[in-house]
Amino acid sequence: MRLANKVAVITGAASGIGLATAEKFAAEGATVIVCDLNQAGVDAAVAAITEKGGKADGYIVDVTNKDQINTMRDAVLAKHSRIDVLVNNAGIVMDAQLVKMTEEQFDKVVDINLKGTYNMARALVDTMVEQGSGVILNASSVVGVYGNFGQTNYAATKFGVIGFVKTWSRELGKKGIRVNAVCPGFVATPILKSMPEKVLADMANKVPMKRLAEPSEIANVYAFLASDEASYINGAALEVTGGLTL
Numbered sequence: 001m002r003l004a005n006k007v008a009v010i011t012g013a014a015s016g017i018g019l020a021t022a023e024k025f026a027a028e029g030a031t032v033i034v035c036d037l038n039q040a041g042v043d044a045a046v047a048a049i050t051e052k053g054g055k056a057d058g059y060i061v062d063v064t065n066k067d068q069i070n071t072m073r074d075a076v077l078a079k080h081s082r083i084d085v086l087v088n089n090a091g092i093v094m095d096a097q098l099v100k101m102t103e104e105q106f107d108k109v110v111d112i113n114l115k116g117t118y119n120m121a122r123a124l125v126d127t128m129v130e131q132g133s134g135v136i137l138n139a140s141s142v143v144g145v146y147g148n149f150g151q152t153n154y155a156a157t158k159f160g161v162i163g164f165v166k167t168w169s170r171e172l173g174k175k176g177i178r179v180n181a182v183c184p185g186f187v188a189t190p191i192l193k194s195m196p197e198k199v200l201a202d203m204a205n206k207v208p209m210k211r212l213a214e215p216s217e218i219a220n221v222y223a224f225l226a227s228d229e230a231s232y233i234n235g236a237a238l239e240v241t242g243g244l245t246l
């Protein structure tokens with residue numbers, strides 16, 4: 001098992017890619033710290049993992065809430081004494097073209113996707129530095145490399161996440177910490193529910209493989225990047241798009 005004895009904190013782990021990643025990490029032997037917004041979602045994710053024999057603890061963590069983040073970190077350290085992996089997966093969309101975007105839409109997406117990623121890394125980095133090891137993985141997107149119609153706010157956050165990765169990997173590499181981003185194409189999860197069926201069908205049609213990704217196909221990439229098999233991958237923004245951008 002590639003993640004045996006590793007303690008992995010995953011945000012937004014109650015749904016979609018985060019849930020698939022939590023399940024994959026647990027199957028690879030990690031103790032998974034499931035972080036999400038509500039108790040029911042967290043409990044369901046923990047139950048799904050433990051029913052299959054995996055190890056998981058659940059915490060309510062809104063990535064915009066520093067008190068909740070610090071409470072989770074302190075509890076995890078008290079119980080497990082280490083944090084090996086952080087997957088900054090939590091993210092939302094609130095799409096609108098520039099001419100229609102409201103300040104609330106802009107601020108909320110930036111607060112969760114960008115500042116939330118910073119909040120989590122800032123809160124956990126000291127632990128990784130003290131350990132002399134750690135992996136920080138961050139959810140960017142193909143939209144964080146190429147932009148997308150109607151996604152001014154989301155694109156800015158996903159470009160920003162790659163900026164974090166390029167900066168943190170320079171700062172933390174010598175301290176034994178690797179930092180990378182994953183840039184998925186379009187993945188069949190609840191985040192796409194606001195997109196019209198026709199847009200999704202067109203999107204799938206643009207992919208040479210003629211389909212969206214499954215959440216497990218992104219989870220597999222996170223698991224590889226979190227494992228020691230990826231020991232020389234640092235500062236990368238890995239596109240996992242089925243060839244969408246070719």
Ligand SMILES: NC(=O)c1ccc[n+]([C@@H]2O[C@H](COP(=O)([O-])OP(=O)(O)OC[C@H]3O[C@@H](n4cnc5c(N)ncnc54)[C@H](O)[C@@H]3O)[C@@H](O)[C@H]2O)c1
Pocket residue numbers: 011012013014015016017018035036037041061062063064089090091092112116139140141142183184185186187188189190191192
């Ligand atoms: N689905 C896609 O096509 C796609 C493509 C590229 C990148 N991504 C990125 O992958 C990540 C996961 O997306 P998904 O498709 O699985 O979405 P999803 O909506 O299925 O899951 C997102 C999870 O994040 C949680 N969340 C939302 N706000 C939060 C907050 N403030 N604090 C903590 N948790 C919060 C939600 O409760 C939910 O469980 C996001 O960062 C998204 O931008 C998704």
